[in-house]
Amino acid sequence: MVCRGARVLARVDNAGMPVASPFVIVLTPAEEAELLARVRGGRIEHRDRVRAQIVLAAAAGGSNAAIAADLGLCVDTARRWRCRFAAGRLGGLADRPRSGRPRRFTAVQVAAITALACALPAETGIPLSRWSSTELATEAVARGVVSAISGSTVRRWLARAAIKPWQHRSWIFPRDPDFESKAARALDLYARTWEGAPLGPHDYVISADEKSQLQALRRRHPGRPPGPGHTRHVEFEYRRGGTLAYFAAYDVHHARVIGTIAPKTGIEPFTELVAKVMTTEPHASARRVFWIVDNGSSHAGQASIDRMATAWPTATLVHLPIHASWLNQVEIYFSILQRKAITPVDFADLDALAERILAFQDRYNSNATPFDWTFTRTDLRALLDQIDPPPTYQPLPAAA
Incomplete structure (x- = not known):
């Protein structure tokens, strides 16, 4: 290491021998250990290790002189840290x-x-x-900050x-006055509890919904598969x-999906899905089958509860709160389906799209395991505690 500065040589006596430092270092056991x-x-900084x-x-x-030579340092560096330690010990x-x-800027300006x-x-x-950072800077100058x-x-x-x-x-404020109680019922079912009592071995929980407006888009030119130096290319x-529309019923605790294809959503295709599930074992002979659904038009309101109870006495329809589809486990399956089997969309026709969906459903059922659902009543309460009441907006004045 090149030593810069005026004092680069060790002090020597008249005989040419190095002069001993007046700062004799004697360490305590604690200092030596440190x-x-x-x-x-x-993970120690290099400068702290050298000191x-x-x-x-x-x-x-x-x-x-000897320390500087051994460590490849200037003599002044060795002298400085010996002196500082002698004066301030470890703190030195x-x-x-x-x-x-x-x-340039005060804390008040910041x-x-x-x-x-x-x-x-x-x-x-x-x-x-x-705001952007540039616009904030411009506005701060304009305001004299x-x-x-x-x-x-x-x-x-x-x-x-x-x-x-x-x-x-984006976010949306819970508008359902019974949001917590309705959401808690679904969370209890995920935890295999209903009205304070544990579910039995012949009780099943189904999470159901429809994935609507699935388009059969056909690319005008074939895509290019991935290769060295380039990713997959999809025609614009x-x-x-x-x-x-794809209607799916997901058995929460057994990770099995039963689905049907329909031209569009509605009460009739949802009823067909329910019939398919309720006539298939083990749900056909189950003691109780709980259906967790959102408030879509295919299964909304008290009328849908009455229809299911009349047609299938062992089935119970459980509605989530409004705008709470994120609590419906079948939506996780839909996201997997979209990512793995549909995107990027390129299908010759609707039959090809339907065939892909149902084929993926069979593939998923062959090796699926239940989702590791960890969101509980406690988490729900903590989330709601973080949400302030929505602001009160005054109605706009009527146009003259």
């Missing part, structure tokens, strides 16, 4: 505070711009749907505060071949 840990630690090596060598009686090995460049990022632009009369600032500086501040106003995520243009 320094050895720094030397041997795999520990210098002090350990000094404690072993090494001169500054830490870097001293550095003045650095003066701060807080003001962060607060501005947390407000929607439209609330202050700015014709924007959301700062005299000048760059968008990259604002972006760094917001990154430290985990605020990204240029992003957005297509011809429409119509739509169909």
Whole structure:
């Protein structure tokens, strides 16, 4: 290592022998253990390891010149850390505070711009749907918060505060007044409980829904399979071949899917699905079969409950709250179907699409295992506690 600076040689006496340092290092057992840990630690900063090596060598009686030669350092470096340890012990090995460049922005200015990022632009009369870092910087200057600032500086501040106003995520507030109680019934069934009592071996839980508007799109030109240096290519243009609906009933605890294909959704095709499930073992001889459904038109309202109870006395229809399809386990199966068997869409006609769906259903049933559902009543309560009441909006004035 090249040693820079004026003092590069060890002090020597008139006879040419190195002068012993006046700072004699004697370590306590605790200090020695700490320094050895720094030397041997795999995640220790290099500079901290070197400083520990210098002090350990000094404690072993090494001169500054010998330590510098052994470690490939300047003599001044060895002298500096020997002196600092002698004066401040382990604390003396830490870097001293550095003045650095003066701060250009005060904490108040940083807080003001962060607060501005947390407000929607439209609330202050700015014709924007959301802020960008550059627009925040421009607005901060226009408001006199700062005299000048760059968008990259604002972006760094917001990154430290985990605020990204240029992003957005859709959500919907629970509108069902009985949201918790309705959702809890389904969660209890997933946990094999109904009205406080455990389900028996001849009780089954079905999660059912329909996947509508599945399109048979036919690409105008064949795609290219993946190869070295390129991914799979799918033709952009297509011809429409119509739509169909896929009704599926997912046995929650046995991971089996029973499905039917229909031209469109409706009460009649859902009734056909129910009949197919309820006449197939083991559901045909079950003591009870609970059907968890959302509030789609094919199975909505009290009328759907009455229809099922009349047609199938052992079946019980359980409605989820409005806008709670995310609690319906069959939606997980639908996402797997879409990702693995349908996307990217390229089918000659509706028959080819239906054949693919039902073939995937058989393949899925051959090796599926139940979903590891972990969302419980406790999690539901915690989620609802995080949601504030929705804002009250005043009706718009009538047009003149």
